[in-house]
Amino acid sequence: MTNERAFNPGEHALTSRGIPSPGYTLNADAVYERKRVCAAPWRLKEWDFYQIADARFCLQLVIGHVSYAGNCNIALFDHKNGIRIFERGVTIPLPFASMHMPESAHADSTLTFSHDGVALTFETKDDHRSLSATCEGFSAEVMLSPTVRESITVCTPFSRRREFYFNEKINLLRAEVRVTCDGKTYAFDPENTFSLLDWGRGVWPFSHEWYWSSASVLFGGKPFGFNLGCGFGEQTKARGTENVIYDQGHAIKLGRVTILHGEDVMQPWQLEEENGLFRAKLTPRYDRDTITKLLFVNNRCHQVFGSFEGSFVNNRGERVAFSGVTGFAEHAINHW
Secondary structure, three states, rough: OOOOOOOOOOOEOOOOOOEEEEEEOOOOEEOOHHHHHHHHHHHHEEEEEEEEEEEEEEEEEEEEOOOOOEEEEEEEEEOOOOOEEEEEEEEEEEEEEOOOOOOOOOOOOOEEEOOOOEEEEEEEOOEEEEEEEOOOOEEEEEEEOOOOOOOOEEEEEEEOOOEEEEEEEEEEEEEEEEEEEEEEOOOOOOOOOOOEEEEEEEEEEOEEEEEEEEEEEEEHHHHHHHHEEEOOOOOOOOOOOOOEEEEEOOEEOOEEEEEOOOEEEEEEEEEEEEEOOOOEEEEEEEEEEEEEEEOOOOEEEEEEEEEEEEEEEEOOOOOEEEEEEEEEEEEEEEEO
């Protein structure tokens, strides 16, 4: 098992000298303070990424920055039938700290972005969330409420002393969604629509890659999901993984995982936890292949949606099989 360390309530993710304290928490115990980051202003990266999906449609809303460039993005697609419906992104130069990204994924806050005819607002109050997005021909309103108490937060170091990734992933946010595009309403399944939040803050090396996989669904009539990641950070210094299963309202912490795919990303992917607590196969049906090239930024990500089948060991030590679970796995290679 990975040598993991749980954060104490109120413990800082960064020391006063900006050195990361590696570890994880299932209860949002760790504290991130931007003033403790010790790096050139253009090195800090911060983002709030929401993905709202049912078995057919997916809406993605993003506000973030890489200090020298701020960005928002709206995307709507049909991952069941492989159809891109709408996408609009806006980039602004040199925002640095002007975007006022929240320092907590849970504290009451309002995050806004408005530029070039595109407006996004993310509001958090009492751990419920209200999202809105508008631009020409498109509007979305989303209300999110938690169905599980726990989430996964991890502070991961890199090889350089003051580089870090502080990240919280919140699965199984039940979603009420209203989306219209070019006069057409897209109806998400009101009983089976969930959101995940990828809340990231960090100072990264210029070149890096990661693997990430997630699902938030109903399984046996109960909220079920998982978050899995690998491939980034300095593993000899890491003291926690972001790997977790949500079953029957509780989190099951996992050790390290491997996520493997062939040269053709539309062939099945294999996912396995180091102690056999989780294993699954993803059968892809849609590759959301994104390429970003801007100045010296050169990023590519294959986010592959499909159906998972596999098994996991629950809190009672029983192996539980699952199939037909809709989710995604992705492989990103970034130079930014």
